[in-house]
Amino acid sequence: MMLLKLAICDDTALCRRQAEEAVKAYVNKNEECALSVEVFSHAEDLLEAAHKNGGYDIYLLDIVMPHINGIELGKMLRNDGYNGRIIYLTSEEDFALDSYKVKAQSYLLKPINTEELFAAIDEAVLASKSKNEKSLIVKTKKNSVKLSYDDIMYAELSRRAVVYHLASGRTVDGVTLRVPFAEAVAELARDPRFVICGQGTVVNLRHITMVGNDELVFVGKYKLPIGVKLCRELRSTWTSYWFESEAKL
Secondary structure: OOOEEEEOOOOHHHHHHHHHHHHHHHHHHOOOEEEEEEEEEEEHHHHHHHHHHOOOOOEEEEOOOOOOOOHHHHHHHHHHHOOOOEEEOOOOOOOHHHHOOOOOOOEEEOOOOHHHHHHHHHHHHHHHHHOOOOOEEOOOOOOOEEEEHHHHHEEEEEOOOEEEEEOOOEEEEEOOOOOOOHHOHHHHHOOOOOEEEEOOOOEHHHEEEEEEOOOOOOOOOOOOOOHHHHHHHHHHHHHHHHHHHHHOO
């Protein structure tokens, strides 16, 4: 059973308690769902916790809060690389359009309608599980970020740090390595999707669309030069991976 992490953030004590009780009622009703719940009264506290633990799978956020409102909080989470599902719980109707800017899943009005909230959590849980997620916690100079294996296109050694290139086009720079590159990416390399190429690159076979003579072509036509020898060695591995994947369908 996959444990999902859910964060509640609301500056009003009564609303926090109601949201937490509703989530606990959801868990009691859905025994197959494993949800851990953390509750925050300020956006700053949630951000600090996310930076320490790599973020949450689901966020239940109020919008009208002092200092940092829920929309701003959503933007900060997205800018820091946290892609968990955002469900807004608010008494204000005026921010519905703004919620799309942070790719919020749901916009629910208070007082909490249990049926609507349960449906929203159902959708969030299903989305998280359907990604069949393995994730990697990457420490950066500013925080820690949880990266989905499926989101990682490839990672490379650069200036004594591992740089993760994501399918979205974004990059995440890890902290300076104190171990060899192969040891730093060993967790990825144990997954059949990933293969170490040479001394400083690990690639996600799922994102490769073509192995050329001296370069790899990824989804989105992004190209990575790796040399003739490595391409020759990788071609059979890549082909076998997709044959095996198709056979399982």
